[in-house]
Amino acid sequence: MSRYGPLLLLVAALFALWYAAAVPMNIREALSAAERNGVVVEPATAIERRDANALGLVAANLAQIPAAWAQDRPRLPAPHQIVGELWQSVVMEEIEGQRGLLKSGSLSNRGLLLHVWITLSATALGFVIGTVAGVLLAVGIVHSRTMERSVMPWAIVSQTVPIVALAPMIVVVLYSVGLQGLLPKAIISAYLSFFPVVVGMVKGLRAPDAMQTDLMRTWDASGWQVLTRLRLPASMPYLFASLKIAVAAALVGAIVGELPVQGGGLGARMLAGSYYGQTAQIWAALLLAAALAAGLVAAIGGAQRLALRRMGGAA
Template sequence: MNWIRTHVWPIVAVLLALIVVWYVAAAWMNSQWTLDQAARAQTTPSFGEIVADTMAQERPKLPAPHQVAYSFYDLVFDKKITSRRSLVYHAWITLSATLLGFAIGTGLGIALALGIVHNRAMDQSVMPWAIASQTIPILAIAPMIIVVLNSIGISGLIPKAIISAYLSFFPVVVGMVAGLRSPDSMQMDLLKTYNASPVQVLFKLRLPASMPFLFASLKVGIAAALVGAVVGELPVQQGGLGARLLGGSYYGQTIQMWAALFMAAILAAILVFTVARIESGVLKRLGMAR
């Protein structure tokens, strides 16, 4: 009972508060359309009629929670997963680009971190460029990447994966560099007294010490990779949650947009949770379990 009071109830309380605020915001934002319709009909609706109408509009400015929940259930459970109207179908397209981009970004980030830590020239030259690369807005560079790659015959999954890798590699670089440099001077001096080679220092000290830093970065990187995949789907409109979001904005289908947004949030939560479970297992094997 104490566990429920200390862990479950705070989450439920915040969730209920957010739902109440959401309903109030939906009623307020959607009421103008109701009032305009009443003015055209030269009628004066009651407060109850205004609230009821704002909760049931087909294309509201802000859909009510129950509208989003119904649309989400319909698009996830009532549609075949092979249908282009299914959110599961579009989520798989986004997930494929996310995982490939995350793998590329993670591999590139770890490789750059190893080079930066072991080579002073790379530390002075590569790291500033890695930082500068993150100042370019992804919405500006994503269409450029897609157009350039399409011009040389590369389309589909690869351009979106490259955009995901672009966003995910930087957290991995920063976290891995911090992790590889985390052993203190006493630990490094001890291995030097044993005449350990740089490779032995790397595998016996630096890499194990870097694991908490790496997994903290991977959680950020996997979420960033998902954002990159969604952004990469906006210009091409060939499926994916990004295409659903943009299509909904074109046709005023705000309820479907919010359903796709929730699917993206759920997908991100699953990916971060998966990384966290892997982290728990790895740290436990290394004797670092928390």
């Protein structure tokens, strides 16, 4: 318990801060709704309230605080509203909705599970493409000075272009050559995830010291043997550190890729939520994206422990 004590305290403090912030954020809407229902609020008209300070409004209408946590379209939804939205869109929609899992036999596009799945598949494919490309580039860079000088600067430049600007163009270009659906999103995702892999693997493949490479030389080992027997195993700790960054970047890429495509996914949900003022929907998608990222990083961590245990446990 003592181990989780500080963590719980921190979470509780965050929730308290969140609830406190939601009050001034939503007080105007709460007061307008109360006024429409005939409740006397202070000041009485929306025009007067427009120029008033939000904290002052809260102080003058303490009775309306619970209403600020219960708005239909709050500026900042309270945590329980987001939990409610998650429950509705993840569970209830599939159980009760016309297009839900129970009634139609497939995941509803109004539910969040389908969108998580869409985002996850683009992330996974993009992560795989990005990792393979990153490892191959790193191997090339370590073995060829020409590649080191030509590829590395471009790899760095590629990451300075804002992905939000680039994503629609990638989608348009790929569409014009007949590629659509999962692949364009995966490529945007790979575009973000290959970079940490390149950087980490270049360092990892160069981790063996001169003595190790000298030994290989006295055995007359081929370049391929040095790569597979020495450089790749030695780079494993670096690879896993990079993969954790890469998988989070892949998720960001997939979400950004979903914005122009509108084929579903958590990114599309966030965009739709902002079109229709459904802040709880945005926050719900946001929280699921964060949970997804945490799950993916944890999965890499698990794979790392497994791999390092197979590699002797002390590596």
